[in-house]
Amino acid sequence: MSDAAPVDTIAAIATAAGAAGVGVVRISGPAVPAIARKLLGRAPLPRHAHFLAWRDRAGELIDRGLLLHFPAPASYTGEHVLELQGHGSPVLLDALLQRVCELGARLARPGEFTERAFLNGKLDLAQAEAVADLIAARSQVAARAALQSMEGVFSRRVQHLLDALIALRVHIEAAIDFPEEEIDFLADPAIAQQMHALCDEHARLLQEAERGVRLSDGLRVAIIGRPNAGKSSLLNALAGRDRAIVTPIAGTTRDVLRESVQLDGVTLELADTAGLRDTDDEVEREGVRRAQQELAQADVALLVTEQAHRLEDQTLLSSLPPEVNRLVVINKIDRDGRPPVDPTKDDTTLWLSARNGEGLDALRMRLRELAAAGAGEGAFSARRRHVLALRRVGEHLDQAAAVLAATRAGELAAEELRQAQHALGEITGAYTSDDLLGAIFGSFCIGK
Ligand code: GDP
Numbered sequence: 001m002s003d004a005a006p007v008d009t010i011a012a013i014a015t016a017a018g019a020a021g022v023g024v025v026r027i028s029g030p031a032v033p034a035i036a037r038k039l040l041g042r043a044p045l046p047r048h049a050h051f052l053a054w055r056d057r058a059g060e061l062i063d064r065g066l067l068l069h070f071p072a073p074a075s076y077t078g079e080h081v082l083e084l085q086g087h088g089s090p091v092l093l094d095a096l097l098q099r100v101c102e103l104g105a106r107l108a109r110p111g112e113f114t115e116r117a118f119l120n121g122k123l124d125l126a127q128a129e130a131v132a133d134l135i136a137a138r139s140q141v142a143a144r145a146a147l148q149s150m151e152g153v154f155s156r157r158v159q160h161l162l163d164a165l166i167a168l169r170v171h172i173e174a175a176i177d178f179p180e181e182e183i184d185f186l187a188d189p190a191i192a193q194q195m196h197a198l199c200d201e202h203a204r205l206l207q208e209a210e211r212g213v214r215l216s217d218g219l220r221v222a223i224i225g226r227p228n229a230g231k232s233s234l235l236n237a238l239a240g241r242d243r244a245i246v247t248p249i250a251g252t253t254r255d256v257l258r259e260s261v262q263l264d265g266v267t268l269e270l271a272d273t274a275g276l277r278d279t280d281d282e283v284e285r286e287g288v289r290r291a292q293q294e295l296a297q298a299d300v301a302l303l304v305t306e307q308a309h310r311l312e313d314q315t316l317l318s319s320l321p322p323e324v325n326r327l328v329v330i331n332k333i334d335r336d337g338r339p340p341v342d343p344t345k346d347d348t349t350l351w352l353s354a355r356n357g358e359g360l361d362a363l364r365m366r367l368r369e370l371a372a373a374g375a376g377e378g379a380f381s382a383r384r385r386h387v388l389a390l391r392r393v394g395e396h397l398d399q400a401a402a403v404l405a406a407t408r409a410g411e412l413a414a415e416e417l418r419q420a421q422h423a424l425g426e427i428t429g430a431y432t433s434d435d436l437l438g439a440i441f442g443s444f445c446i447g448k
Pocket of ligand 1: 225226229232234331332333334335352353354355356
């Protein structure tokens, strides 16, 4: 990878746009020592805060601030890095950035510092993605999980699985090289055991990665039910309390309304879908199709119904895949009342009134529990990309196990393991395409 290492020097304002107490310009690349010397008038000490005045080309004072030099390779990017901390005025920081560019740097693209850190082996790809997820985290739970991934918790798990996979592959390939012994060798129970252990470890990691996506992106709740059950009212009631920090998500269709709600340190992504029922109407059919699509991606299906339609409506939940959590909300208790003792006695049925808010706290608590489930120590963040790669790994592992059990065909099993290894390597960036890197780092903010 070092062949492709960039040799120019990049610079960007690393702090958020707008006025602030302090602003930082960050520079990385081979020209950093020369730029630092020109700014300071002498060579800077490594990792030492120098207080100085920086001036424009004509010698006019731009600002006074701190200069910090992190010599390669002990820096964020692995290159020579310079940080200039001045007053957080966009005008002054722009002038400073311009000065730095005159001295030999160019403007950095979004995520280019982190991309260099990745290319220089400072971080793997999953860790680099966690940097962006940490910056973008909207809840404490999401931030904590992203921090774990940035620290390498997820990557180490992937690496451990990869090591086990390679060990088995080597084992099997060794057998292929001695065809007269292959059958006996592959029949060795130790191979089957190794294969079994690998599949188990993979299943655990996939489950934790799925949880990692939920911790990072928030719990996706699809609100379903017949028209007029009170779905929109419930969405508003859930969102209303935190109105100030609710962010409506742009680009929604007219059939699916989305709200993002922060609830005690967790994020809920609520989607209010069109009424789910068989219909002849073209537009409504499209709405129903989208509702079903929404359900297919949801962590929780929240059915809103009324006492009178309850049993009939519950059939809407019957076709859901088992991993989707179900909650049944029996709405309008202000009008219809509620039984003194709930005959169902299960914690997935909640009685409430979206109109007057009665019973809403119990629903909030239940949703919060689901959103934070498994968010304990060591829980790491993950992206959908990782989960998809892990699912492909699973398919190849299953194939390898099946081939070994049925035919003991070493070549076929080894090929499946090779493909599993490749899919796993995509997570940490051992195998990547420029397109993938472009997509990942292009979504970063400038200066990171
Ligand atoms: P949706 O079609 O499922 O989104 O239902 P809406 O939220 O638009 O509500 C349909 C009707 O039911 C509206 O007239 C609401 O005012 C009413 N409604 C919603 N929730 C309640 C409730 O808790 N109690 C009562 N009495 N009416 C409600």
